[in-house]
Amino acid sequence: MLNFVFENPAKIIFGKDQLSRLAPEIKKHSDRVLLVYGGGSIKKTGLYQQVTAALKENAVTYVELSGVPANPRIETVRAGIKLCRENDIGLVLAVGGGSVVDCAKTIAAGYYYAGDPWDFFTYSARITNALPVGVVLTLAASGSEMNVNAVINNDQTQEKIGVGSRHLIPRFAILDPVNTFTVPPEQTAAGAADIMSHVFEQYFSANSGAYLLDRLCEAVLQTCIHYTPIAIKEPDNYEARANLMWAGTIALNGLLSTGKETDWAAHGIEHQLSAMYDMTHGLGLALLIPHWMEYVLNENTAGKLAEYARNVWSVKDDDDFTAARRGIQLTRDFFQAIGLTGTLKDQGVTAESLPLMAEKAAARPLGSFKKLDVQDVLNILQAAY
């Protein structure tokens, strides 16, 4: 195990009927809120009405920023920062999934930065402060509700880039699994693929000896494999939704990467698909990951991929390569079974764009389980095409 520092002060309020706790948590920080949400599904489900009623009843003033898309754009962040400054906002409240949370976090950091918030993503400016962020989560996927990360798209530069800062950890997040009952099957599946991909990025590590962390990773993977088909078939199955929701948070709150180098190559590649084609992040990952696994399978990695196959998929083969290949096939089968199927071509990706995406993905060092160069990335993209 490598040295590490683990510190995550986010307060998670988990379960049914927790909205009465929203206003008291907000008022620890401010009574002036920027309410950030997406395309309006929270109005259909009634969550918007519940949240705004709770704010009004508790004399919390709010300004709205709606229409945050999946793959949130830097323009929306800029608009949010402007609203915060004009309205003397003291807390940014995200009501939605990972895109809404990431947008809210970036607004919160941009508030304290005089320049353009895209500077954070080109690494020409560092996040040194942020408004407090609160979350009411509606999707089990990104883990953003309890971590340092925010990922934002820039249409001008056709980039999707993530940043991390301890200032971005939300102060509190309300996780009511009931708020995910209305998530449709394809988004439920994409969310689960996102959770599993986060685990893969931390599980498949060049380091050995982090046995405890590997077993914890397998626990989260098994949970996704067990409950995703149930949640798709029975959208209001509380047990399934609750396990997936908490799994999504634990998958990326820092715990699973303690003591390890992490990989993140699949994310580096997928971000190009989301940036150029606005592809759903979890779908893009599901289409890429089995090909990434196949591509990185070699003498150095076979043992670990076989361990995955044996511990997560109960594969019995003695030979590491055989077991690893079987595990990869079962991973592909699983993604297909939950509806994450097809090729990049099916999703409208053009063959001509693959070299550019490969170049962008490999512009910075990519991968640690196996380091990937431009040609490696192109090979993986072509395999998935």
Next chain:
Amino acid sequence: MLNFVFENPAKIIFGKDQLSRLAPEIKKHSDRVLLVYGGGSIKKTGLYQQVTAALKENAVTYVELSGVPANPRIETVRAGIKLCRENDIGLVLAVGGGSVVDCAKTIAAGYYYAGDPWDFFTYSARITNALPVGVVLTLAASGSEMNVNAVINNDQTQEKIGVGSRHLIPRFAILDPVNTFTVPPEQTAAGAADIMSHVFEQYFSANSGAYLLDRLCEAVLQTCIHYTPIAIKEPDNYEARANLMWAGTIALNGLLSTGKETDWAAHGIEHQLSAMYDMTHGLGLALLIPHWMEYVLNENTAGKLAEYARNVWSVKDDDDFTAARRGIQLTRDFFQAIGLTGTLKDQGVTAESLPLMAEKAAARPLGSFKKLDVQDVLNILQAAY
């Protein structure tokens, strides 16, 4: 899954050569420290010299409270509070294992309480504030370095009682596995039994549906089973010590009990042994737990005990009762293999004391996986006798 709130802001600094971080962490809070430690083993290992050198080099003034015993006594707590008040102390630094940490935490809370600190343990006073606590950990066992708990002995009343308060969560803890290389085999084993018992108390729950948490519990148990024999055989095996150390923290930092009722009956019974006979906590637990498992095995609990046997011990039996019994036997075998062997009688416990201990343990509601009354506790104690 039941509703829960999870919030744990402790900063964990894990790994080799981290003592340079000690003084900066302390000085975030104060430059006047009460240095709490045990019987002097840290002087033999040189850790005392390293810690005090780091304090002196960074102009941190310190007052010492040494001699904290295993099963820390309320008298030591009282002495520590007096030292804090006389010396205008701003942070309590525990250098040791769980007993030292629990003593430091109780001193930190008692500092702000005008009455006697035992009042916290009779529940006649609540902890409403505490001095900041820092930890340099030397034993993988209690998990106290990242949690709300403190357990203290009172020789006058022959009681060992725990309290919990968010004010008791240490601000930081330095976990260097190298500092556990010198822990002798019997303490290494007792520490592992303590960690495993913490998991058992959360794993064996009357609630179903917390699949994710069950798998996470199994991960920690498997880690203890895998590495304890290695750490006993090769005391300076870093990988084994590191995995056990982080397992001990994760076992009781609140994560594994999210969404579940917990049991804590075995602890309730063992505390009587530690209170009356000053028994090593982990040893007492190892002697009791297989008997507790056998005693609580019934139609309601067989499924869960069989799940434990299958997932942790790879037991293959189809029948739940058969599988459960096999898992219990493997648990007993494991404790014996790491040297935690014998009966309560072997440890100097008298047959006459069993009814009194049973009465004390069952004075408050005991158990949740299976509720236990006085006669139940007596039966378990007699089985272990």
